[in-house]
Amino acid sequence: MNNDSLLFPSPLIPPSRPEIIQSLIDGVDRYNPDNVSILEEYLAVQLQNEEYDLMANLAILKLYQFNPHLVNEIVIHNILVKALTAIPNPDFNLCLYLLQEGALNDENVAKLITLQQLLEQARYQEFWDSFEKDEAYKELASEAIGFENAIRKVIMTAICMTYQSISADLLRSYLNFTNDDDEFESYIKSRELTIKDDVVIIPTNYDNEAKPTVIRENIKFEQLTKVIGYSNEL
Amino acid sequence: MAYQEGYEEDIDLAEEIDLLANEFTGVDEDLEEEALQDQMQLQLMLQQQYAQEIPEVVKNFIIYFHRNILENNVYELHGIYENSFNRLTEKFYAKTPWPEADYIAPMVNDDQVFLTLYRELYYRHIYSKLSPTIEHRFHSYENYCDLFNFILNSDGPVSLELPNQWLWDIIDEFIYQFQSFCNYRNRLKNKTDEEIALLRENIQVWSCYSVLNVLYSLITKSRITEQLLVSKHGGDMIEAAGEYGSRPLYKMLGYFSIIGLLRVHCLLGDYTLALKMMDNIELNKKALFARVTACHVTTYYYVGFAYMMMRRYADAIRAFSHILVFIARTKMYHTRSYQFDQINKKGDQMYALLAVCIALCPTRLDESIHTHLKEKYGDHSSKMQRGEEGLQTFEDLFLYACPKFISPNGPNFDDPNALTQTIEPHHHHAKIFLSEVRHQILIPTLRSYLRLYTTMGIDKLAAFLEIEAEELRTQLLIVKQKSRQQKWISGTLLEGEYVTTSDLDFCLKQDMIHIAESKVGRRYGDWFLRNINKFQDILAGMNLRS
Numbered sequence: 102m103n104n105d106s107l108l109f110p111s112p113l114i115p116p117s118r119p120e121i122i123q124s125l126i127d128g129v130d131r132y133n134p135d136n137v138s139i140l141e142e143y144l145a146v147q148l149q150n151e152e153y154d155l156m157a158n159l160a161i162l163k164l165y166q167f168n169p170h171l172v173n174e175i176v177i178h179n180i181l182v183k184a185l186t187a188i189p190n191p192d193f194n195l196c197l198y199l200l201q202e203g204a205l206n207d208e209n210v211a212k213l214i215t216l217q218q219l220l221e222q223a224r225y226q227e228f229w230d231s232f233e234k235d236e237a238y239k240e241l242a243s244e245a246i247g248f249e250n251a252i253r254k255v256i257m258t259a260i261c262m263t264y265q266s267i268s269a270d271l272l273r274s275y276l277n278f279t280n281d282d283d284e285f286e287s288y289i290k291s292r293e294l295t296i297k298d299d300v301v302i303i304p305t306n307y308d309n310e311a312k313p314t315v316i317r318e319n320i321k322f323e324q325l326t327k328v329i330g331y332s333n334e335l
Numbered sequence: 336m337a338y339q340e341g342y343e344e345d346i347d348l349a350e351e352i353d354l355l356a357n358e359f360t361g362v363d364e365d366l367e368e369e370a371l372q373d374q375m376q377l378q379l380m381l382q383q384q385y386a387q388e389i390p391e392v393v394k395n396f397i398i399y400f401h402r403n404i405l406e407n408n409v410y411e412l413h414g415i416y417e418n419s420f421n422r423l424t425e426k427f428y429a430k431t432p433w434p435e436a437d438y439i440a441p442m443v444n445d446d447q448v449f450l451t452l453y454r455e456l457y458y459r460h461i462y463s464k465l466s467p468t469i470e471h472r473f474h475s476y477e478n479y480c481d482l483f484n485f486i487l488n489s490d491g492p493v494s495l496e497l498p499n500q501w502l503w504d505i506i507d508e509f510i511y512q513f514q515s516f517c518n519y520r521n522r523l524k525n526k527t528d529e530e531i532a533l534l535r536e537n538i539q540v541w542s543c544y545s546v547l548n549v550l551y552s553l554i555t556k557s558r559i560t561e562q563l564l565v566s567k568h569g570g571d572m573i574e575a576a577g578e579y580g581s582r583p584l585y586k587m588l589g590y591f592s593i594i595g596l597l598r599v600h601c602l603l604g605d606y607t608l609a610l611k612m613m614d615n616i617e618l619n620k621k622a623l624f625a626r627v628t629a630c631h632v633t634t635y636y637y638v639g640f641a642y643m644m645m646r647r648y649a650d651a652i653r654a655f656s657h658i659l660v661f662i663a664r665t666k667m668y669h670t671r672s673y674q675f676d677q678i679n680k681k682g683d684q685m686y687a688l689l690a691v692c693i694a695l696c697p698t699r700l701d702e703s704i705h706t707h708l709k710e711k712y713g714d715h716s717s718k719m720q721r722g723e724e725g726l727q728t729f730e731d732l733f734l735y736a737c738p739k740f741i742s743p744n745g746p747n748f749d750d751p752n753a754l755t756q757t758i759e760p761h762h763h764h765a766k767i768f769l770s771e772v773r774h775q776i777l778i779p780t781l782r783s784y785l786r787l788y789t790t791m792g793i794d795k796l797a798a799f800l801e802i803e804a805e806e807l808r809t810q811l812l813i814v815k816q817k818s819r820q821q822k823w824i825s826g827t828l829l830e831g832e833y834v835t836t837s838d839l840d841f842c843l844k845q846d847m848i849h850i851a852e853s854k855v856g857r858r859y860g861d862w863f864l865r866n867i868n869k870f871q872d873i874l875a876g877m878n879l880r881s
Binding site: 106108109110113129132155156159163166167169189190191194195197198199201202205214218221222223224259260262263264265266267268271300308309310311312313314315316317318320324325327328331 | 543544547551603604605606607608644645646742743744758759760762763764766767768770771774808809810811812813815816819821829830831832833834835838840841842843844845849850851852853854855856857858859860861864867868871
């Protein structure tokens with residue numbers, strides 16, 4: 102079957118990655134503590150330009166892992182914030198695995214984990230409630246330009262995978278467009294979807310099609326070599 | 336062969352030593368029991384007094400061993416390494432260390448290269464059979480430094496040749512001792528002031544950077560990456576390999592270092608980097624790792640584990656089943672191997688991980704693996720389907736089967752609390768992994784309901800499940816996303832595309848769930864093939880008898 106799932110993994114080599122970063126993370130230079138500032142600056146560019154480079158950010162966390170004196174907590178938070186926008190990819194957890202044992206109890210990291218859990222559990226309204234209510238969350242995400250829109254994209258992807266049609270009110274609350282109808286409608290249009298009688302219609306795609314299929318057995322030649330061998334013995 | 340008979344006859348001579356040694360045998364097989372270390376030290380001192388009385392057969396063995404090292408006789412070394420050494424260990428050194436290198440030095444003309452190799456075995460034996468002291472740990476580290484210095488920094492390539500198995504074991508043991516040291520250092524409780532002072536003064540010993548440095552240097556020196564690229568895309572192998580890499584010792588050490596880095600990065604929790612190490616290695620039967628069984632098993636264990644931690648359960652299942660089939664099929668060949676127990680233990684752990692992955696991503700398995708899994712972990716598997724109460728089972732299996740993670744930096748010696756705390760990195764990894772599992776605990780129940788219908792209203796299903804309609808919508812969004820997984824199709828191990836990994840799919844049209852099940856047609860082939868084989872065996876048996 103032709104596969105064009107709406108999901109795609111975080112690219113191993115994002116097109117926006119500069120040459121210098123590429124050669125740095127490919128070689129043993131990635132372990133050189135002197136290079137942490139280059140990678141941190143690159144993260145700042147990602148935050149500014151709405152780009153994302155998981156592998157480069159993991160390289161920062163790797164340097165922190167080996168050199169605890171280099172750790173910059175704000176950088177860690179920013180990396181985690183960017184990883185939130187990559188859900189349902191496992192990026193957020195891949196970052197957490199590289200942190201030190203105690204780091205999960207850090208107040209801000211714990212906050213970001215809360216957001217991650219809400220997104221992964223598809224509790225979108227709760228996600229926005231928490232996000233809107235507590236200034237601390239907005240503060241954490243403040244350096245990531247376009248954060249809210251990136252999260253909307255995460256949610257929208259999940260919806261488009263699951264629904265063929267969904268009530269506009271429900272979708273509006275999932276996407277946190279509760280106050281502004283115009284904004285919601287132009288967003289829906291920008292995603293090339295249509296609203297009819299307060300229902301948003303989502304064209305069928307690989308993920309929301311749900312078509313029954315029969316998988317047939319496929320015997321490879323190698324499986325038969327032994328049996329063919331027996332025929333020689335007769 | 337003449338020499339072998341020689342030492343079998345000489346065994347009587349050594350019984351005396353055996354008796355003496357037996358007085359000190361109260362040692363638990365359990366490794367790293369700090370409490371036993373004082374006793375161990377005493378034992379060692381006494382042991383050294385007797386070391387002069389090395390049994391004749393062992394003396395002959397060492398001389399023979401030395402001669403074959405000098406002659407680069409890989410074939411004989413293979414036997415010496417895999418059989419003779421272990422047989423003598425069982426006979427004379429089951430509970431005591433081998434003679435110290437200094438004592439045997441005169442027998443081998445003080446050959447430093449041989450003594451370094453001998454010490455490699457000497458310390459490895461202490462780690463596996465006894466309980467290493469802090470001095471052992473330090474000295475073994477120094478010995479590895481000497482060995483790698485000799486290999487990497489001599490004038491030109493060294494002419495030494497060793498069996499592949501041993502080369503793999505060198506890398507494997509080097510990493511094991513690194514891991515063991517990190518865990519030892521993280522448990523300051525019950526350590527003497529002296530030990531703590533030693534740890535504090537020697538932070539470079541067994542440091543992450545020193546270990547990675549060795550592995551990367553071996554890779555660079557052997558030009559193994561270039562060699563792998565040439566073997567994949569064609570080109571001039573001799574030119575790619577260069578002066579060092581064309582020698583088997585360098586080539587294999589470089590190659591095994593790649594697998595070593597796969598492991599080290601997994602132990603450090605860096606799963607993407609771990610799989611990235613394998614960029615130029617293809618997972619197939621012709622790969623070099625398959626030449627050494629222990630390496631073959633290690634490769635798949637860590638590849639599978641890394642995939643599992645990256646939520647790529649389908650890929651993890653593929654890796655685990657591949658190697659478990661291999662282990663089952665080759666069982667009769669490696670029952671006599673000195674690594675049999677280790678391979679079996681890894682196999683058991685992989686069945687546990689397989690059970691976890693299957694619970695998260697139900698998949699049809701190879702028939703024999705499926706049967707074995709059901710026998711071993713059938714109870715666990717059904718518990719893992721039972722929502723909240725299954726979480727404990729996930730955790731138990733994870734902790735049983737995960738690698739021994741490393742916390743790379745050791746405790747903060749200036750923090751008085753560090754003396755009583757123990758850093759346990761596996762809890763960190765288990766916690767994160769389980770948070771992922773927790774999202775999925777309702778999925779099996781939900782799936783079993785969905786399977787019964789082709790269309791169903793949200794309200795009706797919510798009523799069956801005794802949850803709110805909104806909660807059901809949320810759960811359905813989770814089910815949908817979890818039924819898509821990144822899966823390897825071609826290219827490097829890290830590459831992959833999202834595909835459906837569940838036979839049950841659905842979509843929502845507002846408040847109505849439409850369900851579609853993909854059915855697997857009956858599989859006749861497998862059944863017939865197995866029965867043809869069985870029939871053939873019966874025929875062969877009858878022919879034998881008649």
